[in-house]
Amino acid sequence: MNPTDRSAASEPPSEVTDDIDEAALAEVMRVTPLGAGVLAGSAVALLVLGYLAIYLLVFLPRGPVG
Amino acid sequence: MTDRPAEVHEQRILGTELLWAFGVGILVAATLSVVVFTALSRDINPPSNVERVDPKTLHLSGEFAEHNLGTTVGPDGRVTARIIATQFMFVPRCIAVPRGRPVTLRIASPDVIHGLLITGTNVNTMVVPGFVAQVHTEFTRSEDVLMPCHEYCGLGHSEMWATVQVMTDDRFKPAPDGRVSCAQR
Numbered sequence: 001m002n003p004t005d006r007s008a009a010s011e012p013p014s015e016v017t018d019d020i021d022e023a024a025l026a027e028v029m030r031v032t033p034l035g036a037g038v039l040a041g042s043a044v045a046l047l048v049l050g051y052l053a054i055y056l057l058v059f060l061p062r063g064p065v066g
Numbered sequence: 067m068t069d070r071p072a073e074v075h076e077q078r079i080l081g082t083e084l085l086w087a088f089g090v091g092i093l094v095a096a097t098l099s100v101v102v103f104t105a106l107s108r109d110i111n112p113p114s115n116v117e118r119v120d121p122k123t124l125h126l127s128g129e130f131a132e133h134n135l136g137t138t139v140g141p142d143g144r145v146t147a148r149i150i151a152t153q154f155m156f157v158p159r160c161i162a163v164p165r166g167r168p169v170t171l172r173i174a175s176p177d178v179i180h181g182l183l184i185t186g187t188n189v190n191t192m193v194v195p196g197f198v199a200q201v202h203t204e205f206t207r208s209e210d211v212l213m214p215c216h217e218y219c220g221l222g223h224s225e226m227w228a229t230v231q232v233m234t235d236d237r238f239k240p241a242p243d244g245r246v247s248c249a250q251r
Contacts, residue, residue, distance in 0.1 A: 029075060033078065033079065033082045037082060037086070040086070044093070051097075059110075059188065060104075060108070060110075062186065062187050062206075063187065063188065063203065063205070063206050064108060064109050064202075064203065065110055065111075065113065065187070065189055065190075065203045066109060066110060066113060066201070066202050066203075
């Protein structure tokens with residue numbers, strides 16, 4: 001066990017700093033919002049398509065009501 | 067110098083959020099447009115009728131007295147079905163309606179809140195004691211369909227349902243007093 005491991009093991013997990021490359025983090029953060037946008041956009045698009053399908057194929061053919 | 071990337075990052079997040087908000091705004095506007103378009107072009111609206119009736123004397127006289135329940139064809143040809151929703155049945159248990167003609171359903175409750183829907187159609191309303199629920203519709207298929215209570219009204223709720231018999235014109239024959247009953251089978 002090297003000295004680094006020993007110090008990490010003695011500290012609580014929340015105090016241990018991650019070994020993160022700042023450049024890699026910046027790169028990930030540059031593309032992550034795009035992925036989140038695509039995921040959320042796909043989910044909303046499916047929801048809207050479902051709504052339109054029910055509206056056009058079920059609600060309107062059932063005739064007027066009021 | 068060190069906080070410039072963070073500023074750029076926050077600007078990008080703000081841009082993404084504004085873009086998303088714009089998209090959601092368009093969706094909300096499109097949904098409301100569909101509702102307004104449907105109401106104006108197809109005359110499809112949520113049933114709405116504020117008309118008071120005394121639930122304590124509902125069965126004694128007036129429109130919802132027992133002899134007046136069921137389907138009636140008026141002198142002007144208008145078809146009206148009057149129904150009482152009570153724990154735990156609809157009166158009458160079978161409602162005769164014509165196919166392809168405007169029908170007005172008028173429903174009242176003497177006890178608790180009920181609700182009804184007619185399967186396969188857009189008819190769906192609450193029946194609140196003290197008010198007359200009214201739905202205008204037109205049935206497009208001749209068939210027998212179920213009309214269950216869809217608002218929990220007590221222990222017998224699951225037994226509370228009626229049948230709507232949609233008849234073609236050759237079978238929908240009013241009696242001399244204008245009343246129409248379900249065909250016996």
